Amino acid sequence: AKVKGLPLTATNIRNNLRAVANPPGEVIMPGEFKKAFDLLRKGKKINYEGAAGSVDFDKNGDVVTPIEVWKFSKGGMVTVRVEHLF
Known part of the structure; x- marks a missing residue:
């Protein structure tokens, strides 16, 4: 939302989450937000x-x-089970 020049509202963030959280695209890990913004500004996924x-x-x-x-x-810590809910 921010890279698109939209106000940072809950609705704008919600409407843009899938575009940056799902494949395809370069993997971005926690702490790599500057890298993410740079790629998005260049039109990359x-x-x-x-x-x-x-x-x-x-x-x-x-x-x-x-x-x-x-x-x-x-x-x-022990894994009890893995749930695939959807």
Whole structure:
């Protein structure tokens, strides 16, 4: 939204999330926002990957990335299951 010159409103951010969070595009990791803005200003596509994994949206705007359920015990963190919700 910002690169397009739009005001930073919740609606404008929502309407532009899929364009920067889904493939195709150069992968952008957390902390690479300057790189992301530079690429967008040049008309390039980006694919933001969140700190915990992909942030891909389906056609309805739902995040389609699997969710991992963990359990913490004295031995550390253990994966209980991976849920594919969509």
